[in-house]
Structures are given as structure tokens and as C-alpha cells.
Amino acid sequence: MLYEQHKAEIDEILARYPVDRKRSALLPLLYLAQDVYGRLDRDSIREVAEILDLPYTDVFEVVGFYTLFYNEEVGKVVLDVCDDVPCCFCGAEELVADLENRLGIKAGETTKDKVFTLRRVKCIAACDQAPVLQANLEFHNRVLPDKVEAMLAKLRNDVESGKPVSISGRLAER
Amino acid sequence: MPKTELKEYIVMRNREIENIRDLDVYLASGGYAMAKQALTSMTPAAIIDEVKKSGLRGRGGAGFPTGVKWSFVPKELNPKYLVVNADESEPGTFNNHEIIDENPHQLLEGIVISAFAIGANVAYIYIRGEFAYGARFLEQKIAEARARGLIGKNLFGTGYDVEIYVHRGAGAYICGEETALLESLEGKIGQPRLKPPFPAVAGLYAKPTVVNNVETLTNVPRIIEKGADWFRSFGTEKSPGTKAVSISGHVKKPGNYEIPLGITIREFIFDWAGGMRDPNLPLKFIIPGGASSNWLTEQHLDLPMTWDDMAAAGTMLGSGAMVVLDTSVPVVRAALKVDEFFKHESCGKCSPCREGTHFLVKVWERIDEGHGRVGDIELLADVGKQMLGKCFCPLGDSSVSAVNSAIKFFRPELDAAIDAQH
Numbered sequence: 355m356l357y358e359q360h361k362a363e364i365d366e367i368l369a370r371y372p373v374d375r376k377r378s379a380l381l382p383l384l385y386l387a388q389d390v391y392g393r394l395d396r397d398s399i400r401e402v403a404e405i406l407d408l409p410y411t412d413v414f415e416v417v418g419f420y421t422l423f424y425n426e427e428v429g430k431v432v433l434d435v436c437d438d439v440p441c442c443f444c445g446a447e448e449l450v451a452d453l454e455n456r457l458g459i460k461a462g463e464t465t466k467d468k469v470f471t472l473r474r475v476k477c478i479a480a481c482d483q484a485p486v487l488q489a490n491l492e493f494h495n496r497v498l499p500d501k502v503e504a505m506l507a508k509l510r511n512d513v514e515s516g517k518p519v520s521i522s523g524r525l526a527e528r
Numbered sequence: 529m530p531k532t533e534l535k536e537y538i539v540m541r542n543r544e545i546e547n548i549r550d551l552d553v554y555l556a557s558g559g560y561a562m563a564k565q566a567l568t569s570m571t572p573a574a575i576i577d578e579v580k581k582s583g584l585r586g587r588g589g590a591g592f593p594t595g596v597k598w599s600f601v602p603k604e605l606n607p608k609y610l611v612v613n614a615d616e617s618e619p620g621t622f623n624n625h626e627i628i629d630e631n632p633h634q635l636l637e638g639i640v641i642s643a644f645a646i647g648a649n650v651a652y653i654y655i656r657g658e659f660a661y662g663a664r665f666l667e668q669k670i671a672e673a674r675a676r677g678l679i680g681k682n683l684f685g686t687g688y689d690v691e692i693y694v695h696r697g698a699g700a701y702i703c704g705e706e707t708a709l710l711e712s713l714e715g716k717i718g719q720p721r722l723k724p725p726f727p728a729v730a731g732l733y734a735k736p737t738v739v740n741n742v743e744t745l746t747n748v749p750r751i752i753e754k755g756a757d758w759f760r761s762f763g764t765e766k767s768p769g770t771k772a773v774s775i776s777g778h779v780k781k782p783g784n785y786e787i788p789l790g791i792t793i794r795e796f797i798f799d800w801a802g803g804m805r806d807p808n809l810p811l812k813f814i815i816p817g818g819a820s821s822n823w824l825t826e827q828h829l830d831l832p833m834t835w836d837d838m839a840a841a842g843t844m845l846g847s848g849a850m851v852v853l854d855t856s857v858p859v860v861r862a863a864l865k866v867d868e869f870f871k872h873e874s875c876g877k878c879s880p881c882r883e884g885t886h887f888l889v890k891v892w893e894r895i896d897e898g899h900g901r902v903g904d905i906e907l908l909a910d911v912g913k914q915m916l917g918k919c920f921c922p923l924g925d926s927s928v929s930a931v932n933s934a935i936k937f938f939r940p941e942l943d944a945a946i947d948a949q950h
């Protein structure tokens with residue numbers, strides 16, 4: 355189904371690699387499947403494995419290795435707050451606490467309404483913008499306490515108004 | 529001391545020319561003329577020679593001479609690949625991020641020239657998964673350049689073809705290590721390969737492959753345009769040119785700066801980055817070259833920022849990432865966070881790193897939480913000693929930097945942290 359419904363995109367991805375090396379298309383196809391199905395469960399992993407003629411276990415192992423592939427259910431918006439050095443000394447801990455408070459969840463959890471998943475992540479290469487987070491891999495720089503409420507409201511509104519979302523970041527803007 | 533002036537930008541030209549990310553602006557500033565000149569009037573050997581003469585060293589961390597690396601590629605084996613390392617995941621580093629978002633065409637032009645020089649017809653840009661926007665943006669820029677005949681078939685009527693593809697990683701620091709990167713590009717988990725063979729001989733799909741960092745390649749058009757001597761008029765004899773350096777933490781003006789190599793750390797922090805943020809909180813320590821590097825303190829401020837001077841001082845220039853921390857930072861917490869990073873990013877292939885990083889974090893954690901035990905500092909040192917030199921790739925060793933640095937410079941603070949708990 356994934357292939358039939360996204361034939362043009364998948365063929366374009368496959369064309370980037372030598373014909374006898376289509377396994378190289380695994381990461382981009384997993385991103386696509388993750389967006390279409392909301393996460394990489396057994397069935398979606400199996401589908402991708404079939405497209406690339408790979409054993410299921412090989413694909414399963416890859417999904418487990420990378421942090422941007424989700425085999426558990428996540429919200430429509432994945433919030434990744436960097437709590438690495440130096441961010442953790444420049445407001446990241448306060449930001450995580452504030453988000454936990456407002457969303458009523460702990461880092462690593464998803465809100466009951468399935469809108470937000472909150473995670474702590476390692477350096478996202480924007481350390482001068484601390485405290486910094488990515489929402490579906492779109493950067494939100496200098497998320498100081500006075501900006502949190504409006505940011506969450508806008509993200510929630512985007513979801514509720516039916517704006518297309520991509521947890522894989524395929525639609526991320528600057 | 530007056531701040532050293534940078535005569536002109538080599539890589540961060542977006543700071544000089546507004547909207548250089550737009551193809552028309554880039555073309556108007558002389559863009560892609562160097563690709564044309566290189567392809568139409570220079571042989572690959574002549575390009576490699578010029579890059580060798582410039583003394584350009586890899587900007588991804590190791591500082592290996594770029595022209596020399598290119599000359600290792602065997603001529604007779606085909607196809608060959610150029611792989612661009614845009615994985616930028618070393619904590620503290622964000623300079624490739626700016627080049628990709630703000631000066632993408634100079635990177636792409638560098639890729640065209642470099643691919644031609646090594647005889648590759650395909651280049652992959654392996655970009656960290658978190659740069660989702662950057663990946664899409666580069667794809668748009670490639671398409672724009674392709675539409676004008678600057679990338680693609682029969683470039684400038686020479687019969688030379690090059691395709692450039694963007695390949696997004698999916699969140700794994702180890703994929704910045706060049707052989708793990710190639711594994712990942714082949715659709716596998718990112719675990720490093722045994723070297724030799726080196727990628728130059730057997731890299732992507734076991735074919736000759738050059739892996740270069742984003743900033744390294746962004747230098748290339750300017751070296752072709754202005755020549756090796758001009759390039760050498762920046763920096764020092766052994767570290768010529770400039771470096772885009774990211775500075776973050778407790779300074780007044782965090783951000784990226786393109787510095788002539790060889791200025792001192794003192795000048796960089798206090799004259800370029802505005803000095804410490806809070807006048808009441810002085811400098812405590814510096815992580816000078818990304819989380820992997822050994823720390824420095826006040827006594828090292830006059831160290832020149834070059835690969836060799838930093839190595840002689842027992843640390844490294846690394847990826848050009850300086851994290852400056854003031855006296856509000858507890859050493860135990862800093863070391864814990866650094867080692868949490870390495871524990872999280874250990875690929876699991878070898879046991880000294882996989883087990884060692886877990887153990888280090890466990891011990892740091894109990895000290896941080898107030899349950900440190902007498903002898904824990906010796907224990908950390910001992911685990912570090914068992915790891916150093918015994919890991920399969922440099923990541924494992926890197927996790928020992930925080931341990932050794934904390935003990936070397938802040939032993940009394942560590943002891944006090946444990947004493948207070950008894």
C-alpha cells in the first residue's frame with residue numbers, strides 16, 4: 355500500500371542509489387512510512403522491508419538504532435528539548451520543567467489527547483540559541499519562559515486546524 | 529590588545545553578502561565561475577595540487593590535509609564517490625548548520641569542483657536527521673543549480689557529469705565518524721568499520737570514496753579563485769586559513785565566528801565573543817573542541833587556536849566548538865552530562881565503550897544525587913584508564929575526557945562533593 359500510494363516519491367528516492375544498492379533507501383523510506391502511519395509498528399516495518407527485499411529483522415534493528423524513528427506511539431507534535439552541555443546550563447532544565455508542567459506529562463511521555471510528545475535530546479547544533487527545542491524537527495530558538503505559552507498554543511492550533519503535520523520533519527520550515 | 533581583523537570571509541560569506549543563499553545573488557558575486565574555471569581549464573591533478581599547496585586541513589575534527597587525502601584515491605578503480613559529512617553532532621558545534629542554511633551554493637560549488645578533482649560522478653550529502661529543514665533546503669538549491677546547468681550532465685560543455693543527492697541520517701552521533709556514516713548511507717545501523725581499508729580505497733559500496741566535512745569543501749571554490757598563496761595569507765604556517773568556530777555557554781555573544789587560525793583563546797572569548805556574560809561569575813572552564821575534547825582553564829587562555837598548539841596542550845581544536853562555562857556550573861553535573869551524551873551515543877559495538885560509558889554515568893550520577901562513595905573518584909579514574917586506547921573507535925576514548933579533566937583541574941571540588949555526603 356505504501357508503495358502504491360506513494361509510488362512517485364518512492365521511485366524518486368530509489369533513483370538516488372545504484373540499482374543493486376537499494377538498501378540505501380531504507381532511512382528515507384522509514385521516514386515516509388513513519389509519517390504515513392504515525393509510527394513504525396510491525397506492519398509498517400514489514401512493508402518497508404518488502405519494498406527493499408530486506409529481512410524484517412534487519413529493518414527492525416535499524417528502527418531501534420536511530421532516535422528519530424518511533425516504534426512507540428507518539429503525539430502529532432514531537433517536542434525535542436536539548437538538555438546537553440551547554441544548554442542544560444543555559445535554561446534547558448527550566449524549559450523542560452515548564453513544559454512538563456503545562457502539558458501535565460513527564461519527558462518521555464505523550465499527552466492524553468495525543469497532541470504532544472515531550473522528549474529530552476542531545477545537542478541539536480543550535481547551542482547559541484539555548485534554550486532551544488525542535489517541534490517535529492522545526493527549530494524554536496531561545497524559548498524563554500514568556501514564549502512557551504504562545505508556542506504551544508500555535509502548535510496545538512496547527513494540529514486542530516488540520517494543517518498537515520510530519521513527525522519525520524519532511525515539512526520542517528526554518 | 530586590539531582584536532585581530534579578518535581581512536575577508538572565506539566560508540561565512542553570508543555575513544558579508546546579503547542573501548547569498550539565493551542563486552542569483554551567489555552568481556552575481558562570482559559564484560560557480562570557479563567551478564567553470566576548474567572544469568574547463570584545470571586538470572584534476574592541478575586542482576589537487578593547488579589544494580595541497582594551500583595546506584587546507586579537514587574541518588571535521590581531525591585536521592587531515594585535504595589535498596593529500598584526495599591523492600590517495602586510486603585512479604583505476606571506478607566508480608568513485610564524494611561523501612559530504614554534514615552530520616554535525618559534536619555537542620557545541622553549529623557552524624555547518626549556518627553554512628548549509630545561509631551559504632549553500634558555495635558548498636555545492638565546492639562539491640562540484642572536489643568531485644571533479646577526485647573523479648566522482650555522484651556525491652552524497654549525509655546530513656544529520658535533525659536538519660530536516662536544511663535537507664529540504666539543500667535539495668531546493670541543488671534543483672535550482674541543476675536547472676541552470678551548474679549541476680548535472682555535461683557541465684560547462686566538458687562532458688563531465690555530476691549528481692548531488694541529499695541523504696538524511698536519523699539521529700545518531702556516531703554516524704559522523706566516516707565509516708559509520710558510510711554504513712548508515714548503505715541503509716544499516718551506524719557502527720564504525722575496521723580500518724584499513726580506508727574509505728579512499730574501499731568506502732561507499734566498497735568503492736573509492738572521499739569523505740569531507742561541509743566547511744572543508746566550502747573553502748575549495750575560494751582556493752581555486754584566489755590561489756593557495758592567498759589562502760595561506762590567513763592563519764599560520766601549519767594551520768593555514770580560517771575556521772568557523774561556534775562559541776556557546778556563558779559568553780555575552782554566543783554564535784559562529786570565522787577566525788583566522790592562530791588567534792588566542794583569550795582573544796576569541798574576550799574580544800570576539802564579548803567576554804563573560806555575568807560580571808560576577810568568572811570563567812571556570814572551557815570545553816574547547818566539542819564534548820570529546822579535554823577541558824582547559826584560565827591558565828590556558830593564551831593558547832593559539834590551531835590544530836598543533838591545541839594538541840600540544842593535550843586537547844584539540846576538534847570541530848571548532850568552544851563551550852565556555854562560568855563558576856555557577858558544578859563540575860560533577862557538567863561531567864555527568866558530557867558522559868551521558870557518550871553513553872547515549874555509544875553504538876554498542878565494543879564492550880569497553882558500551883559498558884564503560886554506562887559505568888561512568890552510574891558513578892557520576894550517584895555523586896550528583898548526593899550518594900557518592902569514598903573512593904568514587906579513584907574508581908572513575910580507573911574505569912577511564914581501562915577504556916582509554918581500548919575502544920574500537922575514538923568515541924569511547926572521548927568519554928574519558930570529562931573524567932580526566934574534572935580530576936585534573938577540580939579534584940578538591942570533587943572530593944568536597946563526596947565528603948559533604950558523609
Ligand SMILES: Cc1cc2nc3c(=O)[nH]c(=O)nc-3n(C[C@H](O)[C@H](O)[C@H](O)COP(=O)(O)O)c2cc1C
Nearest residue numbers: 586587588613615616617704705706740741744922
Ligand atoms: C565519533 C566521531 C564523530 C564525528 N563526527 C563528525 C561530524 O559530525 N562531522 C564531520 O565532518 N566529521 C566528524 N567526524 C570526523 C570524520 O570521521 C572524518 O574525519 C571527517 O568527516 C573527514 O572530513 P574532513 O577531512 O574534511 O574533516 C567524527 C569522528 C568521530 C570519531
Ligand code: SF4
Nearest residue numbers: 875877878881921924
Ligand atoms: S568505541 Fe563506542 S562508538 Fe566506537 S565502536 Fe566501540 S561502542 Fe561503538
Ligand code: FES
Nearest residue numbers: 436441477478481
Ligand atoms: S547543547 Fe543544546 S543545541 Fe547544542
